[in-house]
Amino acid sequence: MTDGSIRAPLEAFEQTVARRANATAMVQPLGGGQVRNYTWKEMQDEALRMAAYLRSLGHPRGTHIALMSKNCAEWIIADLAIWLAGYVSVPLYPTLTSTTVGQIMEHSESPVLFVGKLDVWDEAKAGVPDHVHQIAFSQAPDDARANAPRWEDLIKAHEPLADPDKPSGEDMATIIYTSGTTGMPKGVMHNHGAFSIVGSKLIDIYQLTDQDRMISYLPLSHVAERAAVELSMIYVGQTIFFAESLETFGEDIKRARPTMFFAVPRIWNKFYQKASEALPPKKLNKLLRIPILGGIVRKKILTAMGLQDCRAALSGAAALSPELIDWFNKVGLEILEVYGMTENMAWSHTTRSGDQRVGWVGTPNEGVECRLSDVGEILVKSPGNMVGYYKEPEKTDESFEDGDWLKTGDKGEIDPSGRLRITGRVKEIFKTEKGKYVAPAPIENRLVSQPGVEQACVMGPGLSQPIALLSLSVEERDRLMGPDRERFQGELEELLKRVNGQLDAHERLRCLVVVPEEWSVENGMVTPTLKLKRNVLEDHYQQNIDKWASQKGVVWG
Secondary structure, three states: OOOOOOOOHHHHHHHHHHHHOOOEEEEEEEEOOEEEEEEHHHHHHHHHHHHHHHHHOOOOOOOEEEEEOOOOHHHHHHHHHHHHOOOEEEEEOOOOOHHHHHHHHHHHOOOEEEEOOOOOHHHHHHHOOOOOEEEEOOOOOHHHHHHOOEHHHHHHHOOOOOOOOOOOOOOEEEEEEOOOOOOOOOEEEEEHHHHHHHHHHHHHHHOOOOOOEEEEOOOOOOHHHHHHHHHHHHHHOOEEEEOOOOOOHHHHHHHHOOOEEEEOHHHHHHHHHHHHHHOOHHHHHHHHOOOOHHHHHHHHHHHHHOOOOOOEEEEOOOOOOHHHHHHHHHOOOOEEEEEOOHHHOOOOEEOOOOOOOOOOOOEEOOOOEEEEOOOOEEEEEOOOOOOEEOOOHHHHHHOEEOOOEEEEEEEEEEOOOOOEEEEEEOOOOEEOOOOOEEOHHHHHHHHOOOOOEEEEEEEOOOOOOOEEEEEEOHHHHHHOOOOHHHHHHHHHHHHHHHHHOOOOHHHOOOEEEEEOOOOOOOOOOEOOOOOEOHHHHHHHHHHHHHHHHOOOEEEEO
């Protein structure tokens, strides 16, 4: 505790419970349209009871406890229980394969695993070592619940822990294994001190109150959702709604009517594409120019998305295309880009309302300093910076410059107002056959603004000119089996012409290649945070790249 405004997470949680005891903390879908409302007092009671059970297992203070589940109320309660018992939480992404589960469980040395809502448990469970003690959430897969103690039974069987742990700022809070675009995930260590500072500062930067509502659907195992949802609710006391599934997301978000909404570009792109299918941009522009009617149209569009009450809309994890930002501004929603990474607990840069410069991710958050290295790499000194990588002191040392400046791996620019622009990844920038450097990310951002284009990957090492591979949305692929293919071909040709007109000569795309596959977490083409795994994509399409690069225009792969 450095001053009265900086509170430890468990202290903040206790104060919020005292203040909001009977208010609704979380709304959990149970299926079939049914939900369970958790009050703050109920949430605390279950956390203390589960903490008592964890303590009864006899593991020493500081033991690592793993947690694998899709987002749900019990995820957050379990995380709190781990801290209350004096342990360190190790969240696993709910889409991991057995190989990665095995790597993380072995590397983290976690003797206990919470098993929750999962679609991949049949595959993932093979990676769990035999000696690991499992605890099954109430919505865990049937075989997990058949072979492990059940959450609800343990809650009933144990009294609340009478002497909860009071961790110091230096005590480890969590090890977050990065989703990673290549290789074995690294375990990012964060202590309670970093959680305390970031949690306390979140209130002011977004002007949060206990009347706010959020929907939690991006993985809580990712640092951004952990900070935006779990930390903010602990410190502020707002209500969190959970999404039941991808299929029910539309209804889930309308139930929540979030006042604050955080999404990655792929989600904003889906909103835009669905709205554009119902009301094409040209027609929308005409309607918005009509007095009174324009306001009605804006409200209808946002209500259809469930965002009619949203006062803070955030986008992160990758750059959002200027076209999408402009479109959402037209319909009355200002999307503010933010920047951060697992290694600094996502506490880096934020765009403030009214200070948006499209294509830039805002200015440094409170307590953050930013500078560029000699090669243009973004270096960040943040109160959220990690302690280091678990068991990897050499990689930890390699990740910092001049002691405490985190090397982000991103290249960027800083304008006179201190705003930051991400220009690409240091390792992703490639050379063409002509020896010219190309940063793929800004080009890809322009391509995905096209309705129907789900993702884009620009390739070009060794080619005379870069090419771009396009993965389409499921809806668009289905339509292309019919007469709409000719129409879409024309739209892509216009897209190629428009984008090339915005690029330098050496960056211009020779062709757009429409691939038949969807790039998903399940087939290993993207990370759990929906970032492209470029090395996987390059390996997968390697035998066709030269053939495609010899063609011009739009190519159907």
